[in-house]
Amino acid sequence: MTINEIQDELVEEFSLFSDWMEKYEHIIQMAKELPMIEERYKKDENLIKGCQARVWLHAGFKDGKVVFTADSDAIITKGLVSMVVRVLSNHTPKEIVAADLYFVDKVGLKEHLSMTRSNGLLSMIKQMKMYALALQSTLNVN
Amino acid sequence: MKTGTVEMDEIIAVNTIRKDFPILATTVNGKPLVYFDNAATTQKPWAVIKAIENYYTQLNSNVHRGVHHLSQRATDAFEASRKKLAAFINARHDYELIFTRGTTESINLVAHSFGKQFVNAGDVIIISALEHHSNIVPWQMLCEEKNAVLKVIPINEKGELLISDFKEMLDEKVKLVSINYVSNSLGTINPVREIIELSHQKNIPVLLDAAQAIQHLPIDVQELNVDFLAFSGHKMYGPTGIGILYGKEKWLNQMPPYQGGGEMIKTVTFEKTTYNELPFKFEAGTPNIEAAICLGAAVDYINSIGLQNIQQYEHELLEYTTDKLSVINGIRFVGTAANKASVVAFTIDNMHPYDVGVILDQLGIAVRTGHHCTQPLMDFFCIPGTIRASLAFYNTREEIDILTEGLKKAVSMLA
The missing domain is CATH 3.40.640.10 (Type I PLP-dependent aspartate aminotransferase-like (Major domain))
Known part of the structure; x- marks a missing residue:
């Protein structure tokens, strides 16, 4: 599936929920589906510093595609991270760099991208794109 | 000190006072705003x-x-x-x-x-x-x-x-x-x-x-x-x-x-x-x-209004809050000094304060979560942060009841 197909799938999933509780229960459920970062990568240099919740992110590279794994100490943040990983993981660096993540707004979670939330989600998306960009430029050089 | 209706209302007629603060009539996510972040900043009366x-x-x-x-x-x-x-x-x-x-x-x-x-x-x-x-x-x-x-x-x-x-x-x-x-x-x-x-x-x-x-x-x-x-x-x-x-x-x-x-x-x-x-x-x-x-x-x-009245009212409300929140499973109050102002900080089991704050926000309840710009203090208690409800004289016992119910809901969702 393309990045946008996965985003549309998420938007579709969320459209089924009629109230905020179901929505957040689903996010909490998705936290459990996050591809977990290996313990050895869970170190400070892979920590994305939000003000409150901590997020660890690792980017691997396999068959021309970037594979993200992550973790967070807050479960709602972890659920949000899981959604972003689901959208961006297993795509080429070029696709990731070019991705427009419209799903966050469409599923009604835009407030989680605001700076005041300080959950590191915004920084994480930036970091994922940075990894992809770095990989892309390495690929171009070779 | 008692926390009965008559006693508190005699100190401050809170329902009248609340009309002095237009923002308190705000709704958040379709629910009446419950503002418990007064230590971060207080709301402003019409006079100001x-x-x-x-x-x-x-x-x-x-x-x-x-x-x-x-x-x-x-x-x-x-x-x-x-x-x-x-x-x-x-x-x-x-x-x-x-x-x-x-x-x-x-x-x-x-x-x-x-x-x-x-x-x-x-x-x-x-x-x-x-x-x-x-x-x-x-x-x-x-x-x-x-x-x-x-x-x-x-x-x-x-x-x-x-x-x-x-x-x-x-x-x-x-x-x-x-x-x-x-x-x-x-x-x-x-x-x-x-x-x-x-x-x-x-x-x-x-x-x-x-x-x-x-x-x-x-x-x-x-x-x-x-x-x-x-x-x-x-x-x-x-x-x-x-x-x-x-x-x-x-x-x-x-x-x-x-x-x-x-x-x-x-x-x-x-x-x-x-x-x-x-x-x-x-x-x-x-x-x-x-x-x-x-x-x-x-x-x-x-x-x-009188600072003496404010002090007395907030003290009553603090006691009420501490009593009410004690029923939450897994709650741990952080800061239990004998002499306290109207701040109630706590953690619940090993739930991240951020998660609890997000759920409460959905219910229209504004609390502060995190380290409150006192990281060395959080290190002392070995916690990443707390959930903090800081009360003002325009807060009511009904709002504390809403917070208590909100926390029960958060616990049921996050546990």
Whole structure:
């Protein structure tokens, strides 16, 4: 599936929920589906510093595609991270760099991208794109 | 003390009072706003909001400069506000009050100007383990610059200062003691009288960070005999961007200016500038005139309710809150000092405070989660942060009930 197909799938999933509780229960459920970062990568240099919740992110590279794994100490943040990983993981660096993540707004979670939330989600998306960009430029050089 | 309906309503008629604060009628996610983030900032009454409008429609002009009518009126209002604030804390002289941007700037001013004059290599500044970053970092910066030493009064598990340790720290090397009156994270009311007395026995001046005290309890700087007092307008129902540094005349006169510019000078030539007298020596540049004047309106408003009444009402509400929240499974109160202001901080099992805060927000309940700018304190308790409900006199028991139900819901979702 393309990045946008996965985003549309998420938007579709969320459209089924009629109230905020179901929505957040689903996010909490998705936290459990996050591809977990290996313990050895869970170190400070892979920590994305939000003000409150901590997020660890690792980017691997396999068959021309970037594979993200992550973790967070807050479960709602972890659920949000899981959604972003689901959208961006297993795509080429070029696709990731070019991705427009419209799903966050469409599923009604835009407030989680605001700076005041300080959950590191915004920084994480930036970091994922940075990894992809770095990989892309390495690929171009070779 | 009882927390029955009649008793509390007799202290403050909260349903009437709430109408003074238009923002309290806001809805969030379709639910009535429950605002429990008063330690971060308080909401503003109509009296302050209207004063802001009045300033810009009737008074706006620069102060202490023009000979024209408006400038004179603005200056009069500005100085009248200083007088009101001086009376509010019972300062001996109006000119012992400096308008600053807030508590942080007030503390930085003292760290800079007092530090420049009185602190040398090897000297000691004492703070406490309860301090907000704004009463830690300015002193760290000073100590780094001067090669001085920062010492920290330790606390016990309840979040109370260990006064016996403090006594042992006091020697001739100590140049200043700077502590908060009320802890923003835990609500502990510190034994400031004793701290000031002990310090003065060794001729050491004391700065009180009163950012979390000024809105909760009556403060008399002469009776306390405190040397410096810092507080913010926005935490006492006034505008943001304005605060006060009170300093005893004898200290302020010995301290060099903080910033250079207009207003703080007497004469300027390219060879030499002479400085203006108090308080203007410390008020370089055009001040936040509107906020300074409207802070006076906030003082009037507080006086109309009475700080004694506010203190009593908030105490009742604190007791009610602590009782109510005790039923939540896995709750652990962080900060259980015997003497507390209306701050309730807690964790629930191993749930991340952030998660709880997000769920409460969905229910229209505003709490603060995180380390509350007191990271060393969170390290002491070995927690990443807390959930903090900080109460004001416009909060009600019904709102506490909503919080309790909200927390039960959060627990059921996150457990």
